[in-house]
Amino acid sequence: MDIDVLTLFPRIFEGPFDESILKRAQERGLVRVAVHNLRDFTHDKHRVVDDRPYGGSPGMLMKPEPIFEAVEKLRRNDSCVVLMTPQGVPFTQERARMFVDKPHLIVICGHYEGVDERVREALVHEEISIGDYVLTNGALAAAVVVDAVVRLLPGVVGHEQGTVDDSFTDGLLEGPQYTRPPEFRGMKVPDVLLSGDHGAVAKWRLEQARQRTRQRRPDLLEGREI
Numbered sequence: 467m468d469i470d471v472l473t474l475f476p477r478i479f480e481g482p483f484d485e486s487i488l489k490r491a492q493e494r495g496l497v498r499v500a501v502h503n504l505r506d507f508t509h510d511k512h513r514v515v516d517d518r519p520y521g522g523s524p525g526m527l528m529k530p531e532p533i534f535e536a537v538e539k540l541r542r543n544d545s546c547v548v549l550m551t552p553q554g555v556p557f558t559q560e561r562a563r564m565f566v567d568k569p570h571l572i573v574i575c576g577h578y579e580g581v582d583e584r585v586r587e588a589l590v591h592e593e594i595s596i597g598d599y600v601l602t603n604g605a606l607a608a609a610v611v612v613d614a615v616v617r618l619l620p621g622v623v624g625h626e627q628g629t630v631d632d633s634f635t636d637g638l639l640e641g642p643q644y645t646r647p648p649e650f651r652g653m654k655v656p657d658v659l660l661s662g663d664h665g666a667v668a669k670w671r672l673e674q675a676r677q678r679t680r681q682r683r684p685d686l687l688e689g690r691e692i
Contacts, residue, residue: 467568467619469499470540471608472533473575474515476501478605488613491622499612502540507532516578525579533581537572537589545570547591550604550611551580554593561594562614573611575604637686641674 471479479501482488491497505513508531516526537547546568555561565571574581574590586593596607617623644655658670679686 467497467566467616468570469497469573469612469616470571471499471501471573471575471605471612472504472536473501473603473605473608474504474577475575475603475605476503479609482609482613487617487622491616491619494621496619496622497616499616502536504528504532504536507535507539519579523579527579528577528581528585530582530584533574533585534589537574540572542570544568545572547572547574547589548611549574549576549581549586549590549593550595550607551576551593552595552598552600553580554595557594557596557611557614559614562611562618565611565615566618571612571615573608575608577603638675639679639683639686641671641678 473479483492483499483501488499492499504515508515515529515532517529519525519527541547546565548565548571550573574585594607594611596610601607644659648655648660656670658666661667
């Protein structure tokens with residue numbers, strides 16, 4: 467998979483993309499991630515990327531020219547262009563899995579009051595929001611999306627079952643997990659997890675996942691019989 471990120475703040479990605487699973491996935495050739503500064507696609511002395519909105523609205527708006535030039539330079543026949551915006555559809559585990567099937571993602575990070583509407587109309591295939599709140603810019607949101615997608619690529623996570631058991635994968639939150647020691651400060655690991663009975667463990671984990679989902683995210687259970 468190839469991922470190109472267009473942003474005004476490329477240094478924001480230096481930490482997330484240079485550590486842990488994302489770093490190893492790139493080193494192993496499982497994904498190529500490149501971050502591009504949109505100012506590099508301007509042609510004026512001051513590298514201007516924004517201007518006042520028509521109609522007198524407050525704030526500044528990202529100009530279409532640098533974004534169009536960047537996307538048109540990077541775009542391929544199999545590209546999917548994604549815009550990070552609070553107005554987008556909610557990002558979910560299901561949508562992350564959908565993006566895994568895209569050979570090439572171009573992720574546009576919004577800033578200021580957003581982007582010129584012509585960018586949405588002519589370039590963008592998907593508009594994505596990571597939550598009902600507003601960030602300073604779309605770079606942090608883009609890093610979240612890239613991380614969620616890359617970890618689902620075959621071979622990226624060392625133990626493939628790790629992504630199968632994740633929260634939201636089967637519509638439930640993941641239940642409690644324990645490791646050694648079996649007792650810590652008077653708190654004990656449930657006996658069933660020490661029993662060696664794989665069937666009983668699986669049943670316990672499913673019930674715990676259901677309970678946690680009922681308590682914390684009952685909306686995930688709407689329309690389901692569990």
